[in-house]
Amino acid sequence: MKILLVILAFILAPLTVVSQEVTVDVNAPQSAVAGQQFRIVYTVNSTDGRFQPPAFDPSFSVSGPQTSSSRNVQWINGEVTSVATTTLVYYVIASMPGSYIIPPARYESKKATVSSAPVEIEITDAGTAPSGNDTQAGQPPENGSEVSMRLTLSTREVYIGQPVTATLKLFTRINLSGINDLKYPDFKGFLREDIETPPLRNLEAEVIDGVQYGTGVLQRFVLYPQIAGELRIDPVGITALVQQRTTGGDPFFNDPFFDNFFSNVTTVPRSVSTQPAVIRVKPLPMPQPSDFHGAVGAFEIVSDLSKTDITVNDALTYSVTLKGKGNLNLAGAPVINFPQGIEKYDPKVTVKSSGTTTGSKVFEYLLIPRNTGTFDLPPVSYTVFDPELEKYITLRTPGYSIEVTGNEGVTEEAAQPAYIPGEEVKYLGQDIRFIRTGDSRLRVMPETLVEKSYYWLLFAMALLLAASLMLLRREQIRRNAxxxxxxxxxxxxxxxxxxxxxxxxxxxxxxxxxxxxxxxxxxxxxxxxxxxxxxxxxxxxxxxxxxxxxxxxxxxxxxxxxxxxxxxxxxxxxxxxxxxxxxxxxxxxxxxxxxxxxx
Amino acid sequence: MKRSIAIHLLLIIIALQVSSQTSEESYRHAAELYESSDFSGAAAIYKRLYDEGYRSEELLYNAGNAFFKAGDNASAILFYERARLISPADEDINYNLQVARSRVTDKFETLPELFFVRWFDFFSLLASTNTWALVSLVLFIISLLFILIFLTRSASRGRLIPFWMTLVTIILSLVTLSLAIRNNSLVNHNRKAVVTCSIVTGRSAPGDSGNELFVIHSGTTVTVEEKLGAYSEVRLPDGNKGWVKEECIEKI
Missing domain, CATH: 1.20.120 (Four Helix Bundle (Hemerythrin (Met), subunit A))
Structure with a gap:
């Protein structure tokens, strides 16, 4: 029996030690609209005391509190932690606009009395919209509309090719039964790529300027600008199916109590569209380096070779990986001059993107050496444009050396591939041939003979000579004859x-x-x-x-x-x-x- | 007196030597400039040598290359065409000329020359004018000898061979003479010209008053038909004719 008591004492001892200080947290909106209900929530990490509500302003009509308490006991490595929580929710409606202070609430437990922090609440008139930063993300849409939509852009000033993440978010104050017909404009000058977004099932409650909205992200996508200039993004439109309650005409049931049971709910489509936006797209600085293939962002490059010792006609893989944040999808393959004697196939390109615009793009080249010997894969240089630094950055990978050995026991003839696929010579460009570097053979043009009279005189003289010879000979023959x-x-x-x-x-x-x-x-x-x-x-x-x-x-x-x-x-x-x-x-x-x- | 003449002769010989040396040197210097990518410098030297009267296939070809690399496509075509007159069958010249021509703005449906005219022109350019002229003269003299043999031989000794030899040599002599004349007209009196202004308007009459007929750009090869004042009537490769300012074209 004694032993049992001792054990119990041991077990209970940490409990008393651990029981922490009691605190009272208050959670209330910074502002609320007059005439609308808002919640003030008090959370106390204790259950065994007494809560004294604060003295609310007399103009407030307060209902509640709604009290709930919980206890959570944990044993971790023999250490017992007990967390008890009491939550009290007051529903408050302020009737007059103005600035109010809710005084601290007090909580009296056996050991101590603690009080919460005072809370300041701005009650605004129902008619005036909360002024200020409406371009910020997550801020309420245009005042007065019950359903609205907002397109949030990650940035408004980009370089060509630099991705812009856009989020399409829905705000509603009324019940929606569904959304359909998400209509995108043609995003002139952009390339759009949707980011996988979970379908909108539940709206999240979000209180903005005292108004409670149901919000949800409809779609997220990335825009890649393709041309420079002030590019306008036309409104995105959807059709929201709004549930409207139509009460029946029966006066007996014309009572809020019966509303939920006897009113008819009809679905009314309502088209909602975003505000147009303008993105300023800056051109990439000129001149572009020759090994720039359209990659804009912050990248790094890694190359890998599956093996460096290989027998002839075996395949090996050479991969170049582009990692980082930017327009991975638009980044072109690097130009690699593989040595002659190695057959190269078009690269296999895989893009692995995590999240929006970060990820990696792998260019995988399948190489088959057709000749034995040592081949050098040249280093790859790949230039990207970093929009943060606003300059081109050349990334380099090391070169590799491949040792290709012949197949042992295979004759030279058999080692040759049975069929060497003929390949057209690829002409990279057209340029004139080089100058002659040999002897100049310079000479001044001599006078042209055919333009000189003496040349023609030579003909005449030859003719004359021949004729006279002829005559002489004729005479002689005649005489002899x-x-x-x-x-x-x-x-x-x-x-x-x-x-x-x-x-x-x-x-x-x-x-x-x-x-x-x-x-x-x-x-x-x-x-x-x-x-x-x-x-x-x-x-x-x-x-x-x-x-x-x-x-x-x-x-x-x-x-x-x-x-x-x-x-x-x-x-x-x-x-x-x-x-x-x-x-x-x-x-x-x-x-x-x-x-x-x-x- | 004799002494002074001798000194003069010596001076002339030395001067010739020096001038030939400097032309060789500047030729080599231009090639070095070309290799170090100073194309305009090389082109200027080649042009100077050409203006001084020096000719060679190498000089004209290199000048064309230098002008091409320096960006003056019209002059490049001009010099390639000139080089082709010295060496019509040279592959490099023809290739580079084709490359240079591919960068010309104006594209024409060229009227094809008659094949035997083309062959004749090509053949006439295979040797220089004077070579053809001398060959023609020698053949003429040989034909005269054969005709003498033919006329003096008695029928019993066979006159057929001298007769045919006379015929053959006299025809060959006439052919080579016409080749010499053709070569001379192609090389020294070529009517082809290259447009050097970046843009030229062809008009229906010499002067500014004529109706505008066409617009051609630098590098286009035209044929000069007539000249009047500061205007030349040119024929385009497609056969159309018009008057353009003479300063805007340069003869091959």
Whole structure:
């Protein structure tokens, strides 16, 4: 029994120790509208005392309090914590505008008496709107309307490409049964991207300037400006389905008590739209760096290579990750000059965005080395525009070196891919070719010959020379032709003269003279007729010339006979052969025959 | 007296030497400027050498390049066209000319030249005027020799070969002579001109009074048909004609 008491004492001991100081918190609106109900809530972290309400202003009509209390006991690691809470809610309606102070409320517990802080409340006239900062987010919409909508922009002055987060928020003072027909304007000059927003189910109560609204975010989206200038955002419109109570005409039930049961509720569509807004979009400073691909924001860049040692024809992944806050969706892929011999495929682009505009964009390149060796992947430089710093920032990644080894046990031929996909040469730009760096070969233009008269004179002179040469040659030929012609024509006549002379000599009985005359007649005839100069006249030449003229062998034999006979008889006068007369006759015959043939 | 003549000759020779040296040097200097991206400087030197009368395919080509890089597209086209007259088949010249022409504002449906005119022009530019002229003269003399042989030979010795040789050589001589004349007219009396003003109005009559017919921009190649005062009548590549200010075009 004693032991049990001790244990109980141990258990209860912390309780008494831990029981903390009592406080009274008050929660009341800073301002309220006259004639409208508002709540003042007192929270006391104790239950065993007595609450003394404050002395409300006599002009306030106060109902309540609505009291609730709770107790929460926790054992944590053997330590017991007990939290008791009492909540008191007063519903107050102020009838007169003005500034009021609600004096402290007191709470008397066994140990101490504590009091709350005094609260100042501004009661405003029902007609006047709370003045002031209406452009701020979350502030009430235009006064008087029961349902309104507001488009809140994160910023009003941006650079091209810099994202603007827009929130479309609904404010209502009445019951809505639903919302439909969310109509966006065409957001000229912007690219809109919706942010996933949970569908609006419950409106949150929000008291703004003493008026309680049900609020809820309809949609959130990001606008990326595409052109510079003052861009106007046209109103966004929705149709709100407003529940309107129509009371029945029965006077018996015309009582608030029965309202809830007997009144009809009808749904009336009401179109609601936001105020137009203007965003000033500044152009990006020029000139833009060449490796700027439209990324605007605060980014960092990371690159990764799946492996650096690889066998030929195996795939490896090279990824470049762009991380940060900005227009990730519009950021273009970096330009990477992969070395020749590595097949590159178009990058796979994945965007992971957390929340609105922050996230990462991964450019994944699939690379397949087709040749062995060491390849260097160049460092990637990627320039982004930071709108905060208002300047371009160049991000760099390190370069990599890939060692590509051949497949062992595979022949060189087999190591080659069976099919190498042909690729068109990509032309990046067009430029003129480089200058000639070799010898200048400078020269001053010489005078043109065709424009000089002496050139044409040369032609004339050549022609003249040729003509005169021609004439000379012609003359010579003519002369030669004359001589031979005469000789030719006179050959027979001369021969006949000689023969006549020989005939005369026959009587003088000097045969050697006859023979000489006959021989001279024959030689002279042959020389003249065959146009052979006297000095060249030999038997062989004559026979050859006669054979060329187809005179026949028998005539040549006859000629040879006569010539031999005449020569023989000239040198041995005692003749044995034919008589001179017979020889004369045969010579005359031969010349006659030859003359007939040669003419 | 003799001495002074000798000194004069010496001075002239030295002067020639010096001038040729400086032209070579400035040519090389221009190439260096080009390589260090001072294109306007290089272009100015090339232009000066051209104005001094120096010609070479390299000079004209490099001048075209320098003008192109310096942004003066019209002058670039002008010099490429001039270079093409020296070396019509050069691939670099034709390529760069095509690049430069692609940046010209005016695009024309060019009337195609007759193919044999084009071939003839191309062929005539393959050698210089004087080369053609000398070849023609030599061929003429050879043909005269053949005609002499033909006329003096007797029929029995065969006159057919000299006859045909005469015919062939005389035709070749005439062809090369016409090539020489064509080359001269293309190189030294070319009627083509390039528009150098950024914009020119073509009118129906010389002077400011004529109706405006067309507007052409720098770099367009036109053919000068006639000249009157400060105006030239030009034919556009599509065949239209009009009078433009002479100061706005430069002959090739």
């Amino acid at each position: 004359d001589i031979t012609g005469i000789r030719n024509r006179r050959a027979a006549r001369n021969a006949k003269k000689r023969l006549a002379k020989a005939y005369d000599l026959l009587k003088s009985s000097r045969p050697e003279l006859v023979m000489a005359e006959l021989s001279a007649a024959l030689w002279g005839y042959l020389g003249d007729k065959l146009s052979i100069p006297r000095a060249d006249l030999t038997r062989e030449k004559c026979y050859a010339a006669l054979r060329a003229r187809n005179t026949g062998e028998d005539l040549i034999t006859e000629l040879d006979l006569i010539l031999s006979a005449s020569e023989y008889s000239r040198y041995s006068p005692t003749s044995q052969g034919d008589s001179p007369a017979e020889l004369h006759r045969r010579t005359a015959d031969l010349i006659e025959k030859l003359d007939a043939l040669l003419n």
